[in-house]
């Protein structure tokens with residue numbers, strides 16, 4: 001239909017379920033090879049079972065590597081926006097350096113002092129003789145730290161701080177990412193809720209919050225109600241500032257405002273009055289306030 005064809009030499013077919021043999025026999029007629037799971041895709045095993053955290057590790061390592069090393073002039077618009085948030089993200093995790101294999105010497109906070117590159121600037125790589133993208137495990141030789149700068153006065157304090165830490169060893173186990181749960185509390189699990197609570201600006205609870213957000217709400221209805229309460233619906237009066245002229249489609253009133261639609265508009269009110277009266281009794285009032 002679209003004019004696209006499957007390249008049979010580059011494709012395999014995988015099937016699961018009860019009628020596997022039927023499916024495979026029809027598809028072998030297309031010239032496709034039948035493969036068996038598991039295979040690896042993007043470095044991860046592709047199976048019919050649920051992947052474990054361990055299975056995701058190669059992919060996460062790859063993404064972490066890119067987040068740390070990429071400059072924000074490349075990639076899509078949304079990717080560049082994400083990269084611009086790195087400085088915010090850095091303060092929410094640090095590394096518990098053990099074998100030093102996945103831990104970046106300059107770009108990860110593994111010494112408890114923040115990112116070393118932020119302390120020294122780019123010139124630090126020359127002073128300490130460690131490449132910008134080196135892993136901590138690569139800065140060791142014969143089980144000792146292999147850095148320059150012992151006699152340099154410039155980064156003496158940093159040099160001593162590194163020397164005071166035992167160098168990474170393969171037997172120590174894998175490096176662990178620690179996530180900030182509160183100011184001084186770092187743990188090895190990431191909590192979305194907790195991180196959001198640290199990021200957001202807290203304001204006092206509004207008295208109408210239960211009208212909008214409650215258990216079993218329909219999210220899109222809650223969202224619309226929230227917009228209405230904040231008076232951010234794209235009503236005619238608000239669209240006018242964007243150069244779009246639209247009155248009330250229901251009664252012809254020139255100013256289509258939130259208060260008009262809910263429910264000063266004679267047409268809207270005549271429809272809603274009935275159901276509202278059933279729910280609320282005689283206290284129904286077309287005023288928004």
Ligand SMILES: [Zn+2]
Pocket residue numbers: 248249250251252253260265266267268
């Ligand atoms: Zn109207």
